[in-house]
């Protein structure tokens with residue numbers, strides 16, 4: 193257990209994030225009486241002193257001036273001091289230095305908007321936030337590519353549409369989404385689609401004059417639906433939304449074991465232009481361990497089937513740091529991916545979310561440390577470059593080993609615009625289905641702000657309370673009519 197003592201609480205979350213990154217998986221408790229390591233942080237208006245002790249008698253101290261007159265400067269100063277004491281104690285450095293937020297690319301993006309160069313951005317990330325050479329370069333390149341994709345985006349007069357299908361062929365051990373196993377819920381799928389179609393019809397009049405820019409069907413696993421059900425859903429969407437003029441239509445097919453030729457034909461018929469087939473790893477023993485219940489051969493088969501059906505923009509999702517995996521496994525995965533040559537690859541670092549089966553049964557699922565996961569990320573980076581893809585979006589999540597990152601790579605023109613929009617939070621996303629969370633972005637009046645309207649998570653509640661879900665959005669929009 194790690195104890196944290198502070199004389200003031202204004203920077204508590206920032207300090208906690210660093211402690212979590214250095215002591216991955218340990219519990220951090222404020223004012224704990226018993227501990228393995230104890231960090232005591234004292235600060236006045238312009239000065240900070242730190243002391244770190246452990247239960248073996250080791251003790252370190254640090255002090256320094258801090259510019260607390262400016263919140264952002266003060267935060268950087270105190271985080272730098274905390275970083276140095278933790279780094280000295282553990283002998284570790286963090287690839288992202290003191291940067292703990294989820295969107296590191298925001299910093300270079302802001303600098304580019306003011307005319308700074310890539311070199312300026314890299315220098316700033318390294319000097320101010322102690323980011324490693326490799327991650328500073330990655331961050332600056334992603335921000336450049338992201339800005340290029342977004343340059344003609346009219347956020348205020350467009351919106352994106354998300355539709356969620358919360359069913360999956362089986363539940364993966366690391367899953368933290370509200371996903372329902374198809375075998376148990378099969379009888380409810382048509383009732384779910386009835387409710388969803390009702391919500392689609394009602395939602396079609398909610399956005400006024402705004403034009404639909406991107407459409408994304410995610411989950412769960414959308415291709416858990418039968419070909420007939422998928423056809424019904426896409427026909428309903430086309431009836432109420434102008435899908436013909438959107439910039440991007442994605443269906444996250446997801447699990448290869450749910451992809452069939454007739455479903456791919458339905459997607460083609462409705463002119464879906466981007467799909468995702470997600471292996472996560474190309475190591476069979478890992479797939480078996482994490483409960484994916486499909487084979488690596490099925491991944492290849494689904495991919496070739498999709499190519500044959502005419503899909504020219506296929507993404508594949510991978511996870512670095514799955515249980516039992518090391519760099520060697522990632523190398524094998526990337527060799528297979530390079531052979532398949534998808535148009536984009538998204539590499540996630542394993543996030544150990546509290547509710548996930550994997551996290552609650554950690555002894556069954558040994559995971560690699562942060563350095564090894566970072567090595568795996570490096571291997572995936574090289575593999576992505578080998579298929580001609582470049583990094584174009586990047587974000588971080590809580591509970592990732594070593595505070596690492598998720599990166600989307602794509603060949604030019606195959607970037608997932610929706611993926612960037614959802615991270616940037618500059619455009620309204622109307623989200624339909626169980627557990628879907630709509631994000632309404634307000635850019636007028638009192639500045640930029642985001643408000644969320646959430647649907648219930650449970651499929652049963654969603655079906656039973658669909659009228660209430662529709663009313664929730666309607667009431668919210670009525671209340672915000674003048675500012676939205």
Ligand code: SF4
Pocket residue numbers: 359360362363364366367368369371411412413446447
């Ligand atoms: S496919 Fe995705 S949503 Fe479905 S169980 Fe696995 S991790 Fe969860």
